Amino acid sequence: MTTISPQRERRVLARTLVGPTAGITIRRSLFFFMLFLAVIGPWIETIGQWIPIPVYDPLRPDPFNPVSPPSAEHWFGTDTLGLDIFTRVIVATRVDFTLALIGVMLGGGLGCLAGAWSAYRRGWVDMIALRIVEVVQSFPVLLLGLALFAALGPLDIFGPVDHGMAVLVIAIAMVNFPLYLRQVRSVLLPLTEAEFVQAAKCAGLGAWGIVWNHFIPNARGQILALFPLTCAYAIQIIAGLSFIGLGIEPPNPEWGSMIKTGATLIVQGHWWVSVFPGAFIVLSVYSLTGFSARSETLVGPGGTSA
Amino acid sequence: MKMLWKRVPSAIAVVAALAMIAVACGGTETVTVTEEVVVTSIVTEVVTEEVVVTETETVIEEVVVTETETVIEEVVVTETETVEVMVDDSEARTLRIAIADDVEQLDPALGSAQLTNLVLKNVYMQPVQYRPGPDAGGFSYADTTSFEGQWIESWDFSDDFQTITLRLRQNLTFPTSGNPVTADDAIYTINRALATGPAGPAWVWGNIGVTSIDQIERVDDRTLIVHNARPSTIVLPLMRDQTMGIMDSVTIQANSTEDDPWGRDWLKQNYAGNGRYVVDSWERGSRMVLKRNPTWTGFQPYFETVELLTVPEAANRLALLQSGDVDIALDLSVQQLATAAGSDGVKVLSVPDRNGINVLMNNQAPPFDNVTLRKAMSYAVDYNAIVNGVLDGQAVPSQGPISVNSRFFDLYNLEDAWLYEHDPDRARELMAEAGYPDGFEFEMVIRQNVPLDEAVATNLKAQFADLGIDMSIRPVTGAEMFDELFGLTYGGMAFRGGLLDYVDDPYYQFFLWWDSQDAAINWTGFVDARIDEILDETASVVSDPGRREPYREAVTRLVDAAPMLWLANANYTLAMREDIGGFTLHPDGLLWFATLNRAG
Numbered sequence: 001m002t003t004i005s006p007q008r009e010r011r012v013l014a015r016t017l018v019g020p021t022a023g024i025t026i027r028r029s030l031f032f033f034m035l036f037l038a039v040i041g042p043w044i045e046t047i048g049q050w051i052p053i054p055v056y057d058p059l060r061p062d063p064f065n066p067v068s069p070p071s072a073e074h075w076f077g078t079d080t081l082g083l084d085i086f087t088r089v090i091v092a093t094r095v096d097f098t099l100a101l102i103g104v105m106l107g108g109g110l111g112c113l114a115g116a117w118s119a120y121r122r123g124w125v126d127m128i129a130l131r132i133v134e135v136v137q138s139f140p141v142l143l144l145g146l147a148l149f150a151a152l153g154p155l156d157i158f159g160p161v162d163h164g165m166a167v168l169v170i171a172i173a174m175v176n177f178p179l180y181l182r183q184v185r186s187v188l189l190p191l192t193e194a195e196f197v198q199a200a201k202c203a204g205l206g207a208w209g210i211v212w213n214h215f216i217p218n219a220r221g222q223i224l225a226l227f228p229l230t231c232a233y234a235i236q237i238i239a240g241l242s243f244i245g246l247g248i249e250p251p252n253p254e255w256g257s258m259i260k261t262g263a264t265l266i267v268q269g270h271w272w273v274s275v276f277p278g279a280f281i282v283l284s285v286y287s288l289t290g291f292s293a294r295s296e297t298l299v300g301p302g303g304t305s306a
Numbered sequence: 307m308k309m310l311w312k313r314v315p316s317a318i319a320v321v322a323a324l325a326m327i328a329v330a331c332g333g334t335e336t337v338t339v340t341e342e343v344v345v346t347s348i349v350t351e352v353v354t355e356e357v358v359v360t361e362t363e364t365v366i367e368e369v370v371v372t373e374t375e376t377v378i379e380e381v382v383v384t385e386t387e388t389v390e391v392m393v394d395d396s397e398a399r400t401l402r403i404a405i406a407d408d409v410e411q412l413d414p415a416l417g418s419a420q421l422t423n424l425v426l427k428n429v430y431m432q433p434v435q436y437r438p439g440p441d442a443g444g445f446s447y448a449d450t451t452s453f454e455g456q457w458i459e460s461w462d463f464s465d466d467f468q469t470i471t472l473r474l475r476q477n478l479t480f481p482t483s484g485n486p487v488t489a490d491d492a493i494y495t496i497n498r499a500l501a502t503g504p505a506g507p508a509w510v511w512g513n514i515g516v517t518s519i520d521q522i523e524r525v526d527d528r529t530l531i532v533h534n535a536r537p538s539t540i541v542l543p544l545m546r547d548q549t550m551g552i553m554d555s556v557t558i559q560a561n562s563t564e565d566d567p568w569g570r571d572w573l574k575q576n577y578a579g580n581g582r583y584v585v586d587s588w589e590r591g592s593r594m595v596l597k598r599n600p601t602w603t604g605f606q607p608y609f610e611t612v613e614l615l616t617v618p619e620a621a622n623r624l625a626l627l628q629s630g631d632v633d634i635a636l637d638l639s640v641q642q643l644a645t646a647a648g649s650d651g652v653k654v655l656s657v658p659d660r661n662g663i664n665v666l667m668n669n670q671a672p673p674f675d676n677v678t679l680r681k682a683m684s685y686a687v688d689y690n691a692i693v694n695g696v697l698d699g700q701a702v703p704s705q706g707p708i709s710v711n712s713r714f715f716d717l718y719n720l721e722d723a724w725l726y727e728h729d730p731d732r733a734r735e736l737m738a739e740a741g742y743p744d745g746f747e748f749e750m751v752i753r754q755n756v757p758l759d760e761a762v763a764t765n766l767k768a769q770f771a772d773l774g775i776d777m778s779i780r781p782v783t784g785a786e787m788f789d790e791l792f793g794l795t796y797g798g799m800a801f802r803g804g805l806l807d808y809v810d811d812p813y814y815q816f817f818l819w820w821d822s823q824d825a826a827i828n829w830t831g832f833v834d835a836r837i838d839e840i841l842d843e844t845a846s847v848v849s850d851p852g853r854r855e856p857y858r859e860a861v862t863r864l865v866d867a868a869p870m871l872w873l874a875n876a877n878y879t880l881a882m883r884e885d886i887g888g889f890t891l892h893p894d895g896l897l898w899f900a901t902l903n904r905a906g
Contacts, residue, residue, distance in 0.1 A: 057768070059764070059767070059768060059771075060768040060771075061761070061764050061765050061768060062695075063691045063692070063694075063695020063696045063761070063765055064691070064694065064695045066640075066641060066695075067641050080639070080641055080757060080761070081760070081761055081764050081765070082695070083764075245754060245755060249779065249780075249781060250760055250764075250779075250781075251760070251764045251767075251779070263621075264619060264620060264621035265621070265641070266621075267621050267622075267624075267625055268621065268624070268641075268642070268645045
C-alpha cells in the first residue's frame with residue numbers, strides 16, 4: 001500500500017482540478033462548461049437580456065407553440081407544453097449536478113467514516129458493516145429508489161425542502177454509502193498494523209482520533225478517484241428515477257423527466273424533445289468519468305504521469 | 307487501425323445480407339396488403355348489393371354468395387387463396403380498437419372507468435337507447451329527445467308520471483346460455499341493483515324513484531309496472547345508462563354462493579348479458595373479443611367482431627393506427643391527434659361536445675372559501691390560451707355550468723348569465739378586495755402522467771404567476787385523486803381532465819354537482835340554500851317552459867359564486883382509419899359500436 005506524501009497529494013489535487021502538463025483535455029473542458037452552466041442556470045433569463053441568445057422562462061409554457069423543431073427562436077425546439085428545451089436543459093444542469101453532489105457527499109462521507117471505523121475495529125463491527133453493505137447492494141438501484149419513494153412518499157418529514165428532491169438525495173446517498181465503505185475499508189485494512197498507527201495508539205490517541213487523523217487521510221486519493229465516478233453515476237440515477245416519474249415533479253426542469261416527455265414523441269419524428277437532455281446527460285457523465293480516470297492515474301502506485 | 311480496415315468488407319457483406327432480408331420481408335408484406343385491398347373492395351361491393359337489392363335475409367344470403375364466388379373465380383386461382391379470401395372477409399368485418407387500459411371488470415353494477423363503461427354499454431342491453439340523429443357531416447349526434455326500446459319494447463307514463471308501464475321485448479335470449487329473457491330477469495336485475503348499491507344502478511334506479519323491489523309489479527311474462535316513480539325529465543335518459551343492462555338471472559344465480567348471493571365475484575370476470583355485442587373471449591391485460599349478438603333480430607351491426615387491444619403507450623396506439631393494424635385508437639393526446647390527422651389513411655373526428663374542462667376549487671377551505679377570490683381567479687385565466695393553445699382549438703370557451711353545446715344553453719338563453727373573460731386588472735382588483743393584494747400560495751392536485759392535466763396545470767401556473775400567485779402542482783394517482791375530491795381534502799384547486807355529464811339536462815347537472823345536501827359529486831363543497839330551493843321546486847317539473855326561469859336564476863347565482871373555473875368545452879375527438887363511418891356521438895361519450903361500418 002502506498003501512502004501519499006502531502007506534496008504529492010497537493011500535486012494530485014492541482015493536476016486533477018487545474019490541469020496536467022499535457023494540457024487541457026476535452027473532458028475537462030466539458031466538465032468546466034457544465035459547471036459553468038450549472039452556476040449560471042438560475043440567471044439564464046437575465047443573461048439572455050444582455051447577450052443575444054434565445055432563452056425563456058423555463059416554467060412558462062407557450063401553448064400556441066408545442067413540439068416545434070429547433071429553430072433560431074428555440075435552438076433546441078419546444079416540448080409538448082411549448083416549454084423551451086434549450087433553456088430547460090441549462091437550468092436542469094444545476095438541479096442534476098447539485099443533487100448528485102449532495103447525495104454523493106452525504107453517502108460518500110458516511111461511507112468513508114464507516115469504512116475507516118470498520119477497518120480499524122475489525123471483528124463484529126466489520127462484519128455488521130459488511131452485511132449492511134451486502135443487503136443494500138443486493139437491491140437494483142431503480143428498485144431501491146422505488147422502495148424509498150414508496151416508504152417516504154407519504155411522510156412529511158423534510159419541512160420546506162422539496163420532498164421529491166430530498167428522497168432523491170437519500171437514494172443516491174444509500175447507493176453510494178456501500179461503495180465508499182468498501183473502497184475505504186479495503187484501502188485501510190492493511191494499515192491497522194502499521195507502525196504509525198501503533199505509535200499513535202501508544203501516544204494515547206483515541207480510536208476516533210486515529211481514524212480521523214491517520215486513517216482517512218490515507219484513503220483520500222482513492223476517495224478522490226471515486227468521487228467523480230460516483231457523481232456521474234448519481235446523475236444517471238437521478239435521470240433514471242425521474243424518467244419513471246419519481247423525484248423532480250414536472251414542470252420543473254430535469255433531464256430525466258425531459259427525456260420521458262419526449263420518449264413517446266420520437267416515433268412521430270419529434271426527436272429533439274428527448275435527444276438534447278439525453279445529450280446533456282451523456283456529456284456530463286463523460287466529463288466526470290474522465291476526471292475519475294485521471295485521478296486514478298495520478299494517485300495510483302507510482303502514478304505521476306499525466 | 308489496419309485490422310479495422312480488414313473488417314470493412316465483411317461488415318459490408320453483413321449489412322448487405324441484412325438489407326436483403328429486410329427487403330425480402332418487406333416485399334412479402336406488400337403482397338399481402340395488396341390482396342387485402344382487393345378483397346376489401348369486394349366486400350364493399352357485396353355490402354352495396356345488400357342495401358340496394360332487398361332487405362330480406364334470404365335474398366341477402368343469395369346475393370352475398372353469388373357475388374363472392376364470382377369475384378373469387380376472377381381474382382383467386384388456388385384453393386389456398388380462396389381460404390385467404392374468406393379470412394379477409396371476416397377481417398373487413400372486424401373492428402380493431404386500441405385501448406389504453408384493460409377493462410376493469412364486467413359487472414354493470416360496478417363499472418366506473420370510462421373504458422369499462424364503454425364496454426358495458428355495448429355488451430349489455432339497457433332498457434332504452436337514444437336514436438341516432440340526422441347526419442351532421444360524416445357523423446351524427448344521438449337525438450336526446452327520441453328513444454328506442456332495447457330490452458323494453460315500449461313504455462307508458464301515467465298522467466302524474468308516477469306509474470310507468472314497461473312492456474318487455476319478446477323472443478330475446480341470452481346468447482351465451484340460450485336462456486330466454488323474461489320478466490323474471492328484469493325483476494332480478496332491478497333487485498340485484500338495489501341490493502348491491504348504493505352506487506351504480508342502485509343510484510340510477512333511486513333517481514327514477516325506485517328504492518324497493520316492491521315498487522315493481524309483475525303483471526304478466528312481458529309486462530312490468532313501476533309504482534311511485536319520481537317524475538322528472540331524466541327518467542328515460544337514466545334508463546339508457548350503461549349500468550342498467552339486463553342480466554341472465556338463471557346463470558348468475560347458478561354461480562352465486564351463500565357468501566356472495568348476487569354473484570358479484572363471478573360476474574366481475576364472466577359475462578351474462580345480451581347486448582348488441584357479446585363477450586367472446588377476454589385475455590386479461592391484452593385483448594377482449596366481442597362478437598355480434600346472433601340472437602338480436604333488429605338492425606344488424608356491420609361489424610361481426612370487435613377486438614379491443616390493450617396498448618398502454620399512447621404513441622404505440624397511434625403507430626398501430628397509422629400502420630392500419632387497428633381501426634380506432636382511443637385516448638390520444640392533442641399533439642398525437644394532430645399527427646394522426648396528417649397521416650395517410652387516418653382521419654380525426656372532432657365533434658363539438660359538452661365535455662367540461664373545469665378546475666375545481668375547494669370552497670370550504672382557505673383561500674378559496676372566499677367568493678371574491680374565486681371570482682378573481684375566474685378573471686385571471688387566459689381562456690384563449692387554454693382553448694386554442696392547450697386544446698389546439700378543439701374546444702370552445704365555456705360559459706358556465708351548462709355547456710354551450712348543450713341544447714339547453716340556447717333553449718334557456720344562458721349566454722347572458724356568463725360574467726368572466728381574461729382581465730388581469732380586474733383580477734388584481736378583486737384579489738386586493740379579497741385581502742390578497744400581493745398574491746398568495748396554493749396547491750393544485752392533478753393526476754400523474756396525464757398529459758392534459760399537466761398541460762392545463764402548467765399553463766395556469768404561469769398565468770397565475772403574472773399576478774403574484776404561487777401555485778404548486780401535486781400529481782397524485784387516480785385513486786388518491788378520488789379520495790381528495792370526495793373528502794374535500796385538496797388544498798386549493800384540483801383538475802382531473804374533462805368532466806362530462808352522462809345526461810344532457812340541467813336537472814342532472816344540478817343534482818349531480820350543486821345540491822348541497824345530496825349532490826353525488828359535490829367536489830367543490832359549494833353551498834347555496836337558494837339553489838337547493840330551486841332544485842326542490844323544479845325536480846318534478848317535466849316541461850321545459852316551467853323550468854326555464856328557475857334554472858336561469860340558478861345558473862346566474864352559480865356563475866356569480868364561481869365555485870369552479872369553467873375553462874372550456876372540449877370537442878369529442880376520435881382518431882380512426884378513413885374507411886370507418888357511422889359514428890354517433892352519445893351524450894355519455896361512450897363509443898357505440900352498433901352503428902359503425904366501413905363506409906366512411
